[in-house]
Structure formats: C-alpha cells, structure tokens
Amino acid sequence: MSGQADDHMSAEQFRAHGKQLVDWIADYLAGIESHPVRAPVRPGDIRARLPESAPEHGESWDRIQADVDRVIMPGITHWQHPSFFAYFPANASGPAILGELLSAGLGAQGMLWETGPACTELESVVVDWLAELLGLPATWRTDGPGGGVIQDSASSAALVALVAALRRAGRVDADRTACTVYVSAQTHSSMAKAARIAGITTPNLRTVDVDPDTLAMRPDHLEELVAADVAAGSVPTMVCATIGTTSTTAIDPVGALGEVCSRHGVWLHVDAAYAGVAAVCPELRWINDGAAEYADSYVTDPHKWLLTNFDCSVLWVADRGPLVDALSILPEYLRNPATASGEVIDYRDWQVPLGRRFRALKLWMVMRWYGATSLREHIRTGVALADELAGWFREHEDFALLEHHPFGLVCFRPLWPALSHRDAETATAALLARLNDSGDLYLSHTNIGGRTTLRIAIGAPATTREHVRVAFRRIEQEYLALREEQAA
Known part of the structure; x- marks a missing residue:
C-alpha cells in the first residue's frame, strides 16, 4: 500500500516494514564482505539515478526498499567491512543500532530536563560511567564541579570548549583580536575551524613545533610562544593537546604542556577523540597521564572505537561554570520550574544547538550489552592485530615502518630504491590507487617528513587476523607488481 499525505503509516504497516528493514540490515551486516569496500562510483552517478523532483503521490514501501538496493547501495562505502582500513573505525554494533532505533521511535527532544527527564538523567549517568571506566577524575562527574555531555562530534566539542575558554578569559562578549590559540601541525583541523568560527583570526592561531621523531608537541616551544604573546599584550586562550593524532596517533605530553598552561592561566583542551576510549584497558591508561591534573576539557568518541x-x-x-555561562541563553518560552530550581542539568546550555537527540540510549545499551570486559577485549584485539601487522612490515625489506603504533593504526611506506624522491612519491600514490580501486581493501595516506605514508587503521568489529594477513599480502603483491612494471 502506498503512503499518502493524509494516510500516515499505520502501526501494523510500521511493524511489517520495520521487521523487513531489520532483516535487511541483519542480512547486510552478515554478508558485508560480498561488497567492494569502497563505493565503485563516479561523482554524479547516484544523482543521475534519482528523479529531478519529489514524487507527487506516495509510493509503496516495496518500491522504496527496491531503490535502496538499486540507487543507494552502489554508492555506499562500507565502513563496517572488515577490510576497511582507511580511517579510524566508525563502529556500529547491534545494541547501538537498536538504541538509535529506539531513540528515533520515541522522538524525544531533550533540550531541557523538563522536555526529557530520562534523556537528561540517563546521559548524566552514562557519561559518569564512561569516565569511571576510563579512569578519569571523579571531579569530572556530573555530581561534581565539572561534568560530561554527549556532543555530535569532537569538532563540536572543540568549539564548545573554546567558547568556554573565551568565557574564562573574559572574552565572550569582548574583542577577540588579541586572543591566541595554540596547536601543532599534527592537531586535527577542527581546532582551526573552531577558532575561525569563534572569531579568532588565522594569524592568532599559533603552531607549536613537534619533536621530529615522535611528532609530539614540544612544551619548550609552547612556553616560548606563550611567553612572547603575553609580553606582546596578547591573551593566550587555549592550548589543544592531542592523545592519538589523526595522522599517526602521536601523543602530546599532556602533563608538561599542562604545566605551561597552569603557569600562564591558559585553558588546556585534550583531544583524545580516537584513542581516549583505549583507556578502558587499565594497561593503556598511561595515555591520560597529566590530564587529571591539568585538563580543563577532554573529549573522546565512543562512535569511533567503542x-x-x-x-x-x-x-x-x-x-562547568565557564561552559554554561558562555552558552546559556534563556528566553521566556524555555523558562520552567525545574530549570529555575537549579536542581537539574539543561544540556542545551552545554552545546551550540538548542535541540538534542537522545544519544545516550545507544551508549547505554552498548555498555550494558557488552560490559567493561568485552569492551576491553574489543580494544585489545585491535591493538594486538595492529602490533602483529607492524611486525610484518618491520621485518620486510621493501617497507619502512613508523615505529610509533600504540593503538590500532599502523603507518608505513614502500621503499623504491631505484627511484628519485619525486618518482617514489608518484609510485606510492599509484600503489595506493591500485589497492583502493581493487575493492578488496581501503587504505588512506598522510605525509610525514615530506614523504607519503600509508595508513592502516584496524578496529572494525568484524576484522580478524585473517583479514589483516590478507591485506598485508595484497599490499606486498601490488607493490612487487608495480616494481616489475617500472623495471620493464
């Protein structure tokens, strides 16, 4: 039966089509290896399969579902594929998918405690649970002076933290031309974007040198830059330290950077978007050394590796004071007794938008379904597979391994002994293209010291040792084939 503007999907229709869609998703996940990892389409291919205008009359669910297969699926890059190694994982699990479904079904809008008491209080509980699992300070709990909030991404978290830092520096409603923010060349680009959005001009975004071997931010150079800015009358506002940079998973010395921040009254934001969840494993909690003592804000993404x-x-x-003070605006239509009492958290004051989805449900379901033991096992599996892969590259005479690999990322580059630097770069790009165009695996690249370096990020729930071994053999084979072609 087709839908019409005056004919909403009935409960029975929803039940039938919902079961059909859940079965489809289950079949998709079970058979995901039958798909090419990267979508084999060109720009515009998907749009060309769609009509120019929306339908005048409703269509049947069967036709809609058929177009998912015909139009949508050819354009999907399969992030849950066990041979997806290009970027940090974007884990999706059964409990999380069901939590998302429940959130959508409830349709709750948790902007205020009053508009969603369960949305607010469950979120407070699960972020406190997670803080405990990661060994983060008790004072960061929502029943302490700090607290946690679920954002849509670490990019939004960076902006929110910067606005709070500006508030503490007395610059939310003041001229920001003197405010300075400190990053390194390895810091995620979202921090530069946050500074731009917050009104901090590009010349006031300071780039701190990194150690040439570890690629970690140098505290001594940070001290020099901050001291010079203070002497020049600038207002050092925020330093962004990273635990697990996107490029290579380098780890900045948070404690030493924090000492500089403490001396000068600068807000320290710790970006642990990818690697922070690894601290569910007690043996990896060293990554947070210095964070408890010095961090003013800290972000990690369960949607990557957890x-x-x-x-x-x-x-x-x-x-939480600077954060709430900076972002709280209370029009008359949002006033209510619970907010006025001061006894509740209104998470609208902890983010940029007013509206809030019930994101806590999926994190709650994941934590309950897996428990701490299985979450730790998932992280340990990724680390162990990456460590074994790194060993294979280390022992291979045709590849150079970047030795820093404490998590699930392995960085390496092929050696082209007979080629100039320029030709070697071209050959590496050609190797990457051949691998990715095959559909059998998907890698990405970065640049280290002027050389293109390939990245393999391990962490999909379905990835096994065999998938990693096959990927390594495929890389070796394509490399040797390309060398033979060049020699010919």
Whole structure:
C-alpha cells in the first residue's frame, strides 16, 4: 500500500516494514564482505539515478526498499567491512543500532530536563560511567564541579570548549583580536575551524613545533610562544593537546604542556577523540597521564572505537561554570520550574544547538550489552592485530615502518630504491590507487617528513587476523607488481 499525505503509516504497516528493514540490515551486516569496500562510483552517478523532483503521490514501501538496493547501495562505502582500513573505525554494533532505533521511535527532544527527564538523567549517568571506566577524575562527574555531555562530534566539542575558554578569559562578549590559540601541525583541523568560527583570526592561531621523531608537541616551544604573546599584550586562550593524532596517533605530553598552561592561566583542551576510549584497558591508561591534573576539557568518541554508532562524542569539563555561562541563553518560552530550581542539568546550555537527540540510549545499551570486559577485549584485539601487522612490515625489506603504533593504526611506506624522491612519491600514490580501486581493501595516506605514508587503521568489529594477513599480502603483491612494471 502506498503512503499518502493524509494516510500516515499505520502501526501494523510500521511493524511489517520495520521487521523487513531489520532483516535487511541483519542480512547486510552478515554478508558485508560480498561488497567492494569502497563505493565503485563516479561523482554524479547516484544523482543521475534519482528523479529531478519529489514524487507527487506516495509510493509503496516495496518500491522504496527496491531503490535502496538499486540507487543507494552502489554508492555506499562500507565502513563496517572488515577490510576497511582507511580511517579510524566508525563502529556500529547491534545494541547501538537498536538504541538509535529506539531513540528515533520515541522522538524525544531533550533540550531541557523538563522536555526529557530520562534523556537528561540517563546521559548524566552514562557519561559518569564512561569516565569511571576510563579512569578519569571523579571531579569530572556530573555530581561534581565539572561534568560530561554527549556532543555530535569532537569538532563540536572543540568549539564548545573554546567558547568556554573565551568565557574564562573574559572574552565572550569582548574583542577577540588579541586572543591566541595554540596547536601543532599534527592537531586535527577542527581546532582551526573552531577558532575561525569563534572569531579568532588565522594569524592568532599559533603552531607549536613537534619533536621530529615522535611528532609530539614540544612544551619548550609552547612556553616560548606563550611567553612572547603575553609580553606582546596578547591573551593566550587555549592550548589543544592531542592523545592519538589523526595522522599517526602521536601523543602530546599532556602533563608538561599542562604545566605551561597552569603557569600562564591558559585553558588546556585534550583531544583524545580516537584513542581516549583505549583507556578502558587499565594497561593503556598511561595515555591520560597529566590530564587529571591539568585538563580543563577532554573529549573522546565512543562512535569511533567503542562499538557505538555515529554520532556520540563525549566532552568532559573540569569546571562547568565557564561552559554554561558562555552558552546559556534563556528566553521566556524555555523558562520552567525545574530549570529555575537549579536542581537539574539543561544540556542545551552545554552545546551550540538548542535541540538534542537522545544519544545516550545507544551508549547505554552498548555498555550494558557488552560490559567493561568485552569492551576491553574489543580494544585489545585491535591493538594486538595492529602490533602483529607492524611486525610484518618491520621485518620486510621493501617497507619502512613508523615505529610509533600504540593503538590500532599502523603507518608505513614502500621503499623504491631505484627511484628519485619525486618518482617514489608518484609510485606510492599509484600503489595506493591500485589497492583502493581493487575493492578488496581501503587504505588512506598522510605525509610525514615530506614523504607519503600509508595508513592502516584496524578496529572494525568484524576484522580478524585473517583479514589483516590478507591485506598485508595484497599490499606486498601490488607493490612487487608495480616494481616489475617500472623495471620493464
């Protein structure tokens, strides 16, 4: 039966089509390896399969579902594929998908405690649970001076943290031309975007040098830059330290950077978007050394490596005061007794938008379904597979391994002994294209010291040792084939 503007989907129709769609998703996940990892389409291919205008009359669910297969699926890059190694994982798991479904079905809007008491209080509980699992300070709990909030991404968290830092510096409603923010060349680009959005001009975004071996931010150079800015009358506002950079998973020395920030009264934001969840494993909690003592804000993404589908990024602050003061605007239509009592959290004051989805449901379901033991096992599996892969590259005479690989990322580059630097770069790009065009696996690249370096990020729930071994053999084979072609 087709839908009409005056004919909403009935409960029985929803039940039938919902079961059909859940079965489709289950079949998709079970058979995901039958798909090419990267979508084999060109720009405009999907649009060309769609009509120019929306339908005048409703269509049947069968036709809609058929077009999912005909139009949508050819354009899907399969992030859950066990041979998807291009970027940090975007884990999706059964419990998280069901949590997302329940959130959509309830349709709750949790902007205020009053508009969604369960939305608010469940979120407070699960971010406190996660803080405990990661070994983060008790003062960051929502029953302390700080607290946690689920954002859509670490990019939004960076902006929110910067606005709070500006508030503490007395610059939310003041001229920001003197405010400075400190990053390194390895810091995620979202921090530069946050500075731009917040009104901090590009010349006031300072780039701190990194150690040439570890690629970690240098505290001594940060001290020099901050001291020079203070002497020049600038207002050092925020330093962004990273635990697990996107390019290579480098780890900045948070404690030493925090000492600089503490001396000068600068807000320290810790971006642990990818790697922070690894601290569910006690043996990896060293990554947070210095964070408890010095961090003013800290973000990590369960939607990357903790089996919780996008979007679910948790931001904690050591003191919620500057954050809420900076973002709280209370028009008459939002006033209510619960807010006026001061006894509740209104998470609208902890984010840029007013509206809030019930994201806590999926994180809650993931934590309950897996428990801490299985979450730790998932992280340990990714680390162990990456460590074994790194060993294979280390022992291979045709590849150079970037030795820093504490998590699930392995960076390497092929050696082209007979080629100039320029030709070697071209050959590496050609190797990457051949691998990705095959449909059998998907890698990405970065640039380290002027050389293109390939990245393999391990962390999909379905990835096994065999998938990693096959990927390594495929890389080796394509490399040797390309060398033979060049020699010919």
